[in-house]
Amino acid sequence: MLHPPIRLGVDVLVQSLAVQGISRVFGCCHDSTLPVRQALETSSRLSYIEMKHEQAAVHAADGYARASGKLGVAIIGAGGGITNGITGIATALSDSVPLLIIVTRPSPENDLYAPDLDVFSLCTPVTKYHLQVNEISGIPSTIQHAYEIALSGRPGPVTVEIPTHLLRQEATASYPMPKASLPKPKKIPKKSLEAAIAAIESAKKPVLFIGGGVISSGASELVREVAIKGQIPVVSSLMGIGAFAQNPLYLGMLGMHGTYAANKAVHQCDLLICAGVRFSDRVTGKMSGFSPKSKKIHVDIDASEINKNIRVDLPIVGDAKQFFHSLIDRLRYPLIREHTKDWVAEATQWRRTVPRFDTSASRLKPQKVIQMLSALAGDEAIVVTDVGQHQIWTAHHYAFTKPRSFLTSGGLGTMGYGLPAAIGAAVAAPGQTVICVTGDGSFQMNLQEMLTAVAHNLPIKIAVLNNGYLGMVRQWQELFYQGRYSAVKITSPDFAKLAGAYGAAGYAADSEAEAEAIIKKALAHNGPVLLDFNIAEEENVYPIVPPGQSNDQAILAR
Structure with a gap:
């Protein structure tokens, strides 16, 4: 009598993902994720992208989903892994991004290290749904169910909690691998x-x-x-x-x-x-x-x-x-x-452009940098931003012509989103130029992912609008708090040299001529490039509606 081949629970998980058409998985190394990481690295159907931080892993899956329209998948560990990843999950929920987050959880009866953390209670408020797996036979149907929930109706993140001992457990049965089926939209009444x-x-x-x-x-x-x-x-x-x-x-x-x-x-x-x-x-x-x-x-x-x-x-x-x-x-x-x-x-005769910015004393205006990026990169690039003044300057001054070409954290306003999301977008669109517009404050929240961009030689061009401030907070303090600045002046490393230390190309500019030259150089380079633009320190975003006022009371300039 022939017996089915002995497999582990982790093999069932990987096959369940592949059956749903998933081909890219992001993750972060953790002792509880090791079985999955090993299985993915030997899989012929799925590729695994190792990130350096769990928040970044979720943001990368998010960027992949936004750029491709497909489900983004990340695998992270419990304990500090899931608490690090929560920000990324909440970001996806706020912006209706379909994600599958697999959380590998050590169990007290099977693991020496099992953090006393209620993953269910932690994840439920920031997910569309949270699922738990209690036996190997339940893995395929749970993944199918998670896929359907994440992509049906209003998209959103779904977390699936799997005990690590199930992934290491031997299985002697072959389990059905149901493929997800998404319902057709209902007709409008x-x-x-x-x-x-x-x-x-x-x-x-x-x-x-x-x-x-x-x-x-x-x-x-x-x-x-x-x-x-x-x-x-x-x-x-x-x-x-x-x-x-x-x-x-x-x-x-x-x-x-x-x-x-x-x-x-x-x-x-x-x-x-x-x-x-x-x-x-x-x-x-x-x-x-x-x-x-x-x-x-x-x-x-x-x-x-x-x-x-x-x-x-x-x-x-x-x-x-x-x-x-x-x-x-x-x-x-x-x-x-x-x-x-x-x-x-x-x-159509009303002014669509934002107020003029040519009165600034700076040699390099942030608005001009964005306009140059737009003119030189064209409409084939995917643009990802962090959160702050640079985000709004990009929205106003980059000429977007296609859906899924502008990726940003809109609902939660998550600083540190840009670089890891750009990595996800680059994985989703191989060979396509990806521009990450960021600020000196936002960039330093997940800059360790430069290592990931270099390791995979991704064509990401990182444009740091460097003004030495947490710019949007400083602007609010100037306009609405009588100019009383508090905790907004920041210091930064030499970003161009930092890029070199990570193994990427790095260039700096503090004039329009230099900016144009380094943008052209970056776009001609095959791998990741960091561009450090020394912009006006106290340049403001306009228009801006004061808090608590109506949109017809916008401040157009000052």
Whole structure:
């Protein structure tokens, strides 16, 4: 009688991942992850990318997911591993990024070292779902279930907790390997669709407000078709950048740092068609002053987001792609254009550029650096940012033309996100240029991942906008705390030399001519490059809406 080959629980796990089509896994070395690490390194179907810190491993999986539209996977250990990784998981939850985080947990009855940590209670508040495996036979179905949860409906992170002793345990049975099946989006209710069509066709001053949900649902091209055929102005949230651009109808980003045109259009419109947005305070400003004259349609896959922050007139729980697909052939575009022609002529003349910055005494302006990066790298690059002034300068001054080309931490605002997420994006798009725009404060939170970029010779160009401050906090202290600076002046190493110490190329610039030269040099280099730009110390981001004020009260310059 033939017996099935003896395998370990870890082999079942690796095969379960491969069956779901997963090919890239990020992780961080921990004694409890060693069985998985060894199995992945010998796997012919999965490649393993070792990061230097658990937070970075989760951010890398996040960057991979955002750039590719696929599930990002990270494997980290319990104890300090999961507490380090929590920030990355919360970042993904805030921005609706589909992740599978496998947490290997030593068990007291089988391991000498088993931290007294309740992983379930720790993970539950920052995940879409938390699953636990208690026997080898449950591994395949748990991975299948996690895959389906992470990618169904509103995407998000799912954690799977697996005791280490199960991974080392021998198995003599062959287990079924079910493949995940994602449900098709439900059709938009006919009554809701008809109400939306009637509102759009009768509006005199409509505006389309699109967010990250438009990108994650794959609705960008459909939005573009509806907006252009109907001549409807479009604004976006920070997370929606790239979904609709390079068109006169695009008025720019909305909100605290939004363009004059976007904020004015939303303030004056009579119909606001919102898709895949969550109305954060960074978008709305003072809630009672947000788009006060408009009827509001809100389309979102997550029912809990509707009427949570802003009351709307027509709530539609559904997929953004399904909604716009349903509109395409039913809208009477000539009628819409007849109604909106005066509005479009007015709104598209409002200023979409941000205030001038050529009065600064610095030789090198951060806005100019971003513009040069955009002009020289082109629209094929994937741009990842950290969080701070450089994030907003990038949103305003880089010419994004495609969805999934701008990756940033929007909801949680996680400093240290940029470099590891850029690594994930580079793994997702082999050979494609990836630009990581960061600040001297943010970069130093995960700079150890330079080792990872060098080890895999990833074509990441790291642009450090170095102003010697935690810039956005300093700006708030200047504008709203009477210039009383506290704990915002920082020191940094010589970044170009630091890059060399890690084995990467490093260049510095403090003038426009030098900046252009080193950007060209970096883009011609095959591997990772760090660019240190010595920018104006106290350059501010404008526009900015003071806290607690409405978007029509933005400070345009000072």
